[in-house]
Amino acid sequence: MSDRRKFLKTTMKGGMAIGAASMLPGMLESCSMLSKPSVTPPLFITPATQAPLEYPFNALEPVIDAQTMELHHTKHAAGYAKNLRDAMAAESVPTGTSVETLMGGISRYSVKMRNNGGGHYNHELFWKCMKPNAGSQPSGKLLAAIESGFNSFGTFKSKFTEAAITRFGSGWAWLYMDKNNQLQIASTPNQDNPLMDVSPVKGLPLLCLDVWEHAYYLKYQNRRGDYVDNWFKVVNWEFVQKRFEAAS
Ligand code: MN3
Numbered sequence: 226m227s228d229r230r231k232f233l234k235t236t237m238k239g240g241m242a243i244g245a246a247s248m249l250p251g252m253l254e255s256c257s258m259l260s261k262p263s264v265t266p267p268l269f270i271t272p273a274t275q276a277p278l279e280y281p282f283n284a285l286e287p288v289i290d291a292q293t294m295e296l297h298h299t300k301h302a303a304g305y306a307k308n309l310r311d312a313m314a315a316e317s318v319p320t321g322t323s324v325e326t327l328m329g330g331i332s333r334y335s336v337k338m339r340n341n342g343g344g345h346y347n348h349e350l351f352w353k354c355m356k357p358n359a360g361s362q363p364s365g366k367l368l369a370a371i372e373s374g375f376n377s378f379g380t381f382k383s384k385f386t387e388a389a390i391t392r393f394g395s396g397w398a399w400l401y402m403d404k405n406n407q408l409q410i411a412s413t414p415n416q417d418n419p420l421m422d423v424s425p426v427k428g429l430p431l432l433c434l435d436v437w438e439h440a441y442y443l444k445y446q447n448r449r450g451d452y453v454d455n456w457f458k459v460v461n462w463e464f465v466q467k468r469f470e471a472a473s
Pocket of ligand 1: 301348435437440
């Protein structure tokens with residue numbers, strides 16, 4: 226059974242198990258949307274709790290300092306996860322509902338759900354997109370797709386950097402796959418992401434970069450460009466590549 230079918234089956238079981246007839250139209254809509262390749266969540270499905278960080282807080286030094294990582298993971302991101310669970314309880318969303326499902330129908334929920342659901346999802350993906358001693362660029366099918374979509378890895382890097390540094394205020398930069406399985410670069414404001422039905426850019430996020438000041442201010446202060454340049458040294462291209470291959 227493909228991951229997508231497994232995911233849909235699990236989602237539907239979750240929807241049926243609670244017996245809440247009022248949830249079904251929403252679940253069904255989400256499911257039909259999730260059946261498109263652009264939003265199939267490959268490799269993992271995000272619950273409303275934080276996964277353990279796969280490396281120590283100081284592992285990404287000197288690119289990201291330990292204090293920033295610790296505050297970011299245990300305060301900022303933990304706050305989004307908690308507020309998301311509170312919103313899910315207040316708005317009667319079954320606790321087993323994946324965050325991906327929630328994102329696809331986020332327009333039906335509160336601003337609190339949108340901000341904290343996005344905040345939680347984006348950070349869970351962000352931690353996985355980084356690792357210590359990372360390789361400098363992707364390889365295999367992902368590299369080929371980047372070269373065909375953006376001409377070269379260098380051009381991809383400049384475009385992604387531009388998306389990250391020109392995002393006014395707080396937000397995220399993305400490499401994502403659109404509904405035609407094409408790679409795209411975009412940025413979103415606040416904690417929005419391409420899985421959200423309210424987002425003007427839609428698709429499956431493959432790689433994300435947090436450009437909120439809390440992600441870099443202690444070390445880089447106002448120098449977001451330096452943070453973005455250095456961040457490429459810790460991108461976990463193996464993870465992004467596996468995610469890409471699972472989705473395409
Ligand atoms: Mn953040």
